[in-house]
Amino acid sequence: MKTIMKKSVRYLLLYTGAFVALIWALAPIYWIIVSSISTRTELLSKPYKHWIPTHPTLQNFIDVFTTGQKYRAGGTLPTSELLISGLRNSMVISVSVAVLVTIVALLAGYVFARMKFQLKDPVFFYIMLLMPLPIWVSLVSLYFMMTRLGLTDSNLGLILILGTMALPLAVLLMATFIRDLPYEIEEAAFIDGASRWQTLWLVIFPLVLPGASSAFLVSFLNTWNAYMIPMIFSNTEKSQTITVVLSLFIGQYEVAWEQMAAATVFVMIPPILLALFFQRYLVRGLSMGAVKG
Amino acid sequence: MRTFSRNNLSFIILMLLPALLLVTIFVYYPSIATLISSFTNENLRIPSSGKFVWFLNYTQLLMKPEFWQVTGRSLLIVACTLPLEILIGFLIALLLNENFPGRGIVRALVILPWILPPVVNGFLWNWLLNGEFGALNGLMYQFGLIDKYVFWLQHPSAQIFWTVIVQTWTRFAFPMIILLAGLQSIPQELHEAAAIDGANRIQQLFKVTIPLLTPSLAVAIMVEFISAFQIFDIVWTLTAGGNVGQVINPYTKTLMVFNYQMVFRDMKIGMGSALSYLIMMMSMIVGVFILRNLYNRGVDK
Numbered sequence: 001m002k003t004i005m006k007k008s009v010r011y012l013l014l015y016t017g018a019f020v021a022l023i024w025a026l027a028p029i030y031w032i033i034v035s036s037i038s039t040r041t042e043l044l045s046k047p048y049k050h051w052i053p054t055h056p057t058l059q060n061f062i063d064v065f066t067t068g069q070k071y072r073a074g075g076t077l078p079t080s081e082l083l084i085s086g087l088r089n090s091m092v093i094s095v096s097v098a099v100l101v102t103i104v105a106l107l108a109g110y111v112f113a114r115m116k117f118q119l120k121d122p123v124f125f126y127i128m129l130l131m132p133l134p135i136w137v138s139l140v141s142l143y144f145m146m147t148r149l150g151l152t153d154s155n156l157g158l159i160l161i162l163g164t165m166a167l168p169l170a171v172l173l174m175a176t177f178i179r180d181l182p183y184e185i186e187e188a189a190f191i192d193g194a195s196r197w198q199t200l201w202l203v204i205f206p207l208v209l210p211g212a213s214s215a216f217l218v219s220f221l222n223t224w225n226a227y228m229i230p231m232i233f234s235n236t237e238k239s240q241t242i243t244v245v246l247s248l249f250i251g252q253y254e255v256a257w258e259q260m261a262a263a264t265v266f267v268m269i270p271p272i273l274l275a276l277f278f279q280r281y282l283v284r285g286l287s288m289g290a291v292k293g
Numbered sequence: 294m295r296t297f298s299r300n301n302l303s304f305i306i307l308m309l310l311p312a313l314l315l316v317t318i319f320v321y322y323p324s325i326a327t328l329i330s331s332f333t334n335e336n337l338r339i340p341s342s343g344k345f346v347w348f349l350n351y352t353q354l355l356m357k358p359e360f361w362q363v364t365g366r367s368l369l370i371v372a373c374t375l376p377l378e379i380l381i382g383f384l385i386a387l388l389l390n391e392n393f394p395g396r397g398i399v400r401a402l403v404i405l406p407w408i409l410p411p412v413v414n415g416f417l418w419n420w421l422l423n424g425e426f427g428a429l430n431g432l433m434y435q436f437g438l439i440d441k442y443v444f445w446l447q448h449p450s451a452q453i454f455w456t457v458i459v460q461t462w463t464r465f466a467f468p469m470i471i472l473l474a475g476l477q478s479i480p481q482e483l484h485e486a487a488a489i490d491g492a493n494r495i496q497q498l499f500k501v502t503i504p505l506l507t508p509s510l511a512v513a514i515m516v517e518f519i520s521a522f523q524i525f526d527i528v529w530t531l532t533a534g535g536n537v538g539q540v541i542n543p544y545t546k547t548l549m550v551f552n553y554q555m556v557f558r559d560m561k562i563g564m565g566s567a568l569s570y571l572i573m574m575m576s577m578i579v580g581v582f583i584l585r586n587l588y589n590r591g592v593d594k
Contacts, residue, residue: 017388018399024381025403028417028462031428035420046442049431108312115308116299123309127316133324134523134576136552136569140562141326142319164319167312196304225410227526228549232557243412247530250416257426260416267413275408279401282408287470 029268035261036060043258060262079249083263085237086245090224092155093241097163098220101170102212104163109174110204114183124175130168139232146233153239158230162223169222170215173285177211178204210281217278218285224270242267331566338560350567360568363551364575370457370547371521378461379513382468389469390476407466415530418459422446449544452532456545459527464520468513475509476502522576525549548572 035043037060038053065080112124142161143152151157181204189203190196205212230241240248246267249260274282331350335343354360389400406414421428424444433439446452479502487497524547532545541554552572556565 011393014388014391014393017384018393018395021385021388021403022399024462025406025466028414028421029405029409031421032417044426046426047431047434049428049435104311104315107308111305111308114299115301115305117302117305123313127312130316130320132519132576133320134569134573136549136556136565137327137573138320138323139327140323140556140566140569141330142323143556145323145326160315161319164315167315171312196301221408225408225412227410227412227529228553232553243410246416247412250419250530257420257423261420264413264416268409271408271410272405275405276401279404283404283470286408287467287474 032261032264032268035258036265038258040258043261060258061266064259064262079259082237082240082245082248083242083266086240086242087266089155089158089234089239090242093158093162093230093239094220094223096155096159097166097223098216100159100163101166101219102216105167105170105174105215106205106208106212108171109176109178110200112171112175113178114186127171128168130165135165135228139229143232153234153236155239158233158239158241161229161233162226163219165226165229166219166222169285170219173215173218174208174211177214178208181207213278214281214285217274217282221271221274221282221286327566327569330562331570333563335562336560336564337562342563346563350564351571354564354567354571359551360571363546363548366453366546367522367524367548369453370460370524371518373453373457374460374464374521375514375517377457378465378517379468379472379510381461381465382513383472385465386469386472386476389473404466404470406462407464409463411463411526412530414459414463415527418455418462419446419531422455446532452542452545456524456528456531459531460521460524463527464517467516467520471509471513472506475506479505519576523549523572525553 034051034053037056037058038050039055039057039059042050042053042055065083108127112120146152146157146161149157151160185207186199186203189199194202225243226241227243227247230239230244231247234240234244246263249263332345332347333343334346334349385403389396389403409417422445424430424442424447427442427445429445430439430442434442446455483501483505484497487501492500528545528547528550533542533550541550541558546554548568549572552565552568555561555568559565
């Protein structure tokens with residue numbers, strides 16, 4: 001009897017704690033989702049709010065992607081076009097960065113994990129130093145360099161910059177991951193007559209897939225979430241990412257809160273899907289260097 | 294028999310080349326160019342500028358009250374955010390270290406703020422705190438805590454307060470994950486031994502758990518220091534109002550916002566470059582420390 005009591009008190013405490021933690025983490029997200037499916041009248045009602053919309057609607061999403069308000073700063077583009085180009089740019093840039101970084105990091109990570117050469121430590125240090133380096137140190141001159149190269153306001157320019165930013169974490173991930181793989185498999189393949197490149201491609205690559213998935217997802221997420229760099233290096237719909245487009249709306253027409261909320265929810269969908277379905281890979285990647293495995 | 298040589302130099306160079314090229318072209322080359330321009334008085338508004346002035350930018354910055362004000366503000370944000378987020382992260386880590394049905398779901402959901410774009414989080418809270426229609430107003434009114442709607446982000450110190458809250462909300466999951474991993478690596482026997490010695494749960498927490506968590510704690514603090522010290526996106530959409538052509542709010546101007554303004558609004562390239570190097574020097578002590586920690590993990594020795 002006493003143990004049952006003790007057990008239920010324990011559960012009561014744990015679930016109360018879990019409830020409080022979830023309210024803290026999710027309440028703001030809940031509200032933006034509610035805002036996006038509320039009608040304008042309900043959303044702006046005061047002083048009492050409609051915590052659960054009585055007439056949930058997807059009209060805000062339809063509006064923001066079809067008619068929507070005009071985006072006034074540029075004076076030319078309707079909201080919907082800007083949003084669609086923003087989503088397209090973000091998708092193109094994030095996927096390209098993830099692919100580029102995963103491949104480059106796989107190559108470099110393999111060398112750090114397996115090969116022996118002088119200067120290995122300094123070279124590794126050279127790449128890893130980027131992580132704590134404040135971005136402005138390179139940004140000021142990078143901007144003028146990219147302007148001269150004609151790479152501002154282009155997806156390619158953003159892929160190269162954001163890809164470089166994502167690289168050190170991915171290299172660290174791949175190096176750590178490959179180092180923990182059994183070395184004998186590669187050696188056996190090599191002795192059996194596979195070339196060095198065949199070994200890499202046919203033996204290492206399949207084994208390294210979980211690590212590569214982490215590198216891929218983390219690079220994708222960090223690029224999708226990036227704001228300051230795309231904001232500085234883009235100025236038209238040619239390369240403005242979705243986070244930049246969203247920040248333009250904030251200043252421009254704060255009155256259309258329900259549509260603003262719908263646009264915001266759209267930006268949040270890819271990260272949330274990644275977090276819910278690939279949490280293991282994502283968390284391993286994002287907290288790399290501190291937690292292993 | 295073929296031997297698998299581990300020091301084939303051309304192979305090594307070929308494999309490292311893409312990474313080294315990217316890093317050199319897009320980070321190191323511009324960093325050196327920035328360093329050089331930090332010694333000039335280059336200002337895009339003044340056509341004949343760009344002369345070498347040695348350390349003038351640095352000394353001018355160090356004598357500028359605004360520089361110290363902005364640095365102090367960034368440090369204030371760090372000093373408020375770090376303890377708060379680490380405390381919240383630690384409490385949730387303790388909770389998730391217990392076994393109960395549904396733990397996995399709680400863990401998956403609780404990290405969501407951390408994986409959202411910070412710029413979105415700034416806006417999310419800006420909308421929650423809205424003085425006319427905000428949800429916080431609605432909630433507090435419903436519970437009778439306020440009798441009319443309040444503009445939460447109006448007062449300068451309130452803006453700092455909410456910046457700290459939003460940064461904490463965005464980042465607490467990182468210390469949580471790090472500390473949870475630390476907790477799970479503490480052997481159960483240690484707790485049992487302490488319990489046999491007569492320590493209660495609170496004593497165990499302070500005498501066994503927390504000392505053993507010090508390494509994890511150190512990592513969390515270093516990473517979070519960098520994140521809070523170099524805060525930009527959240528401030529931008531929460532309070533800065535710094536959209537194209539708009540005035541940057543002086544009350545939440547942090548170091549990164551200050552740097553942005555100097556380079557891209559005031560076009561003071563020389564001084565902006567000097568400022569970025571000053572920021573780097575301030576973060577460096579902590580940065581190098583992090584690196585030492587990470588370094589020994591990635592290299593096969």
